[in-house]
Amino acid sequence: QVQLVESGGGVVQPGGSLRLSCAASGFTFSSYGMHWVRQAPGKGLEWVAFIRYDGSNKYYADSVKGRFTISRDNSKNTLYLQMNSLRAEDTAVYYCAKDIGIDTMVQTWGQGTLVTVSS
């Protein structure tokens, strides 16, 4: 079955950088778009970024545009999120998610990795 395993979360100071990874298995990774979605502590879901199956197009929420970069390595079945200029409001659990394919919407979620931005 589909498995998505995030890693790379942790504590970082404001203004710092962090790179999240998501190892995918159980499906043909190179055939599906992928998302990052985050959830601040005690808050709702916020879509962050999307990348098409071949990396040809990328989309970002306005709140992270210019600071975050989504990328993928189809040879390694891995999705990435490079996060720069981190702010306190970026503190959240970050979920890697597989696109449903028929629409650009989330189908399957990973378990998430916690990013804490604090001095």
Add this chain to the structure above:
Amino acid sequence: QSVLTQPPSASGTPGQRVTISCSGSSSNIGSNYVYWYQQLPGTAPKLLIYRNNQRPSGVPDRFSGSKSGTSASLAISGLRSEDEADYYCAAWDDSLSGPAVFGGGTQLTVL
């Protein structure tokens, strides 16, 4: 402030039917499919309904979705204690820079 509006809470007793609303606009719900997700306490979300009213395999038929104009609803019939969770609607928004927008979520309590 979420682009899609949901009531923050809902409740019902076992066996009851409850509905959760999701209100949007012509650029999201009005012109695109609605998705619903269930998030049990302490876990990752799970897809519950796709394309307004379709259930993925494994989702009980107690869960149903509907859409009318710029609003959508999730109905849960025969409410069970294990349905206690947060529920989120989502849709593509044509006016924004990115694909998906979520509702603020509805916390369902089974009394």
